[in-house]
Amino acid sequence: MKTSDDEEQLLHRGGRPTLADLIDTLEFSPSKGAIELHGARMVLSRATFGADLQDELVRRFGEHEAKVLMMRLGYRNGREDAEFIRQGWPNLDIGDAFTAGTRLHMVTGTVRVETLHNDFDFKTDRFSGDFLWHQSVEAVEYQRRHGRALAPVCWAQTGYAAGYASVFFRKLVLYKEVSCAAMGDKSCRVVGKTVDGWGKDDPFVRMFLDEVLVNRAEMPSRLRKAAGKSAPMEGAGLEDRVVAPVRHTLEKIAHAGLNALITGPEGAGCRIAADWLHVARFGHGKTHRCHATSPQLPALLDSLRQTISAPGVRGQTLIIEGIDALADDLQVALIDMIKTDGIPPENLLVIGLSHLPLQLLRRDTALRSELMYALSVLPAAMPPLSARPDDLADLAECYLAQMRPKPGLEAPSLTEEAKAFIRTAAWPGNLPELRATLMRAALCAAAPPVIDRNDLDSARLDPRPSAPSLSQGEDDFVELWDQLVPLFEAGIGVDALVSRIEQRAVAEADGNVSAAARLLGLSRPKLDYRLKNPV
Structure with missing residues (x-):
């Protein structure tokens, strides 16, 4: 690279890397047709x-x-x-x-x-x-x-x-x-x-x-707001629809710079809500995700503590899944990191995820109250799909829109009967079950790309009867209650009854605590804790 003699001194002026340092790393590879500056691809184009x-x-x-x-x-x-x-x-x-x-x-x-x-x-x-x-x-x-x-x-x-x-x-x-x-x-x-x-x-x-910084036409659509109210859901993407029930809460958390606790049953979208909150808070930055029982978590906390203390580091989000199982020494480390008794770091967001509702987290786990209160200033509870019948068809269409059709074929679509089926069917597996069923139905549809009710019915693996609502199952509940009353009158309390049920579930699952927890609708850490600490 040619430089006139009277400008040569400018190449070495200033801090490192100087202009000379940068130019020394400039490489042109004719065989690749590439120009690189210290390993980064560059392009020489006309002004x-x-x-x-x-x-x-x-x-x-x-x-x-x-x-x-x-x-x-x-x-x-x-x-x-x-x-x-x-x-x-x-x-x-x-x-x-x-x-x-x-x-x-x-x-x-x-x-x-x-x-x-x-x-x-x-x-x-x-x-x-x-x-x-x-x-x-x-x-x-x-x-x-x-x-x-x-x-x-x-x-x-x-x-x-x-x-x-x-x-x-x-x-x-x-x-x-x-x-x-x-x-x-x-x-x-x-x-x-x-x-x-x-x-x-x-x-x-x-x-x-x-x-x-905010482009309404592209990313992040999750940040769009109408004046004084939430953005309309028409045309919203999958993430926006998933977090709709807790969107107001997440926006308040992001605006206030709070840490967060997101609860909800497995598959309800807690992870999606956590990612949504990260973008709403920082826009840019990096997320770190780890389970509370992972052996990598202590090293991650140490690394993150050093990262956020460095000048100029942009937003870092730590997502801890199964936070109800977090060991006591790690709770102490986390409390120290987020400075619950002082001014928390502006470039750190900690999000705890749990399948347990807030009441049980406070009552039945070993989480320190200092950490619980720091994360749950504005708790966000993701509901199961059974509580969102009006959203199911829209969520299904969002999933189908993400599917890549084969060349020459249209994107899969749902008939009105199929939409009605989705709204009334039980989805105990929540979002993952809905998505897998839709994908299976799209691949095996009788008249693709249209998916009808029969396609969905056939696509469901191990179909389970719809969970009865209070009105549908009132007779069954009355019958069950009649059987329980003599036990209560004999002095067997609710805690003892629940403990017997949990032990029976473990026996039915041949000692497999995870399988027993799924049967009872609990997380494995929750059931494991209750088995080790009987009432």
Whole structure:
């Protein structure tokens, strides 16, 4: 790569990686037709490509929407480059990693950055910066094509700067272009501050938060809201429909920055609700999922404790399944991590999942009350499908929409009789059972792609009679009650009766506690605890 002698000194200026360091990692492989920068695939393209994209977006969607889209693409690109620097040079001083964004901008030929002011402290999330952008490719190309602009046009670069800087802080960092070469200024000038520094009522901040970071047309649909009420369910995806019963609660949890406890029977969608909450809270970030009894959990807690203490780490979500079985020493570690008696870390969300209802978690498990109360400020209880008959047909159609039909065939669809069957049938296996039955029916349908009632009936494995409702089973309950009354009158209490039932279930299952728990509708940890601690 050729560089004039009078510019050679610029290659070695600034922190690591310098421009020279970056250029040294640039490789071109003719055999692969690939250019790589420190192992990352790059593309050398004409500067007019970005200008063409901007012009086409303006022509098709209007200037405002084009600006939002270009900023969003720049923001994503900036975050990716920040992670590229952190991973490619893992031992790099965080200050050098932060300022490396300006050098990446230069090495890609986007702009030459001159720093006027750059004040930051990662521990306190303090940041303010003032920069000049010389030879900005967006400004130069705009002026060459359209003449003098009436407003700043470096949309993608502004988004890039925000995305790159925000990775290193626990607060969003935004940049405003206060002057632009396309407007006739000598160079572009950008000022950066945290969201708090600009103020959340600032119009640019509101636009960035409401439009650049949140795209109503694509992801995350789970974050859509209508003014003053939930978004309408029409056109909603599977995740939105699954979490509909607890959506208000999850939104409040995300907004308040709380940890969470999500309960519900197996297959009711607790995992989906946890993932939904992660996106609602952080948008970006990483999820860590582990069962409470997993031998990997202690190491995961240690690793996560170090991760969240590092400057600039974005949201981390820890999902603990079967939290009712969490060992006491791990409960203590978790209590310490989420700081139940102080200010919890902003970049950590802990979600506990359990098949036990909240009352039994508090009464019949060894969970510490300090942890229970910290997770259950706003508990979310996912109902079984038997309590959601009006949602079943819509959930079924969402599952079918996800199926990939064979080439030349239409996507599978349900007849009205099939929808009625789904609404009235019992689904003790909840969502997994519904999904498997639909897939089986679609593959074996008599007249594909249409699925009728008979197809569904035939597709059910080990069909069980519908669970009687209170009205349907009243006679059966009265008969059962008549048989139980003499036992109660003889002094056998409910606890003793339940204990006998549990022991009988284990005997029927040949000692298999898991099978006995399924028969009784309990989780294995719950039944195991009750067997070891009889009333």
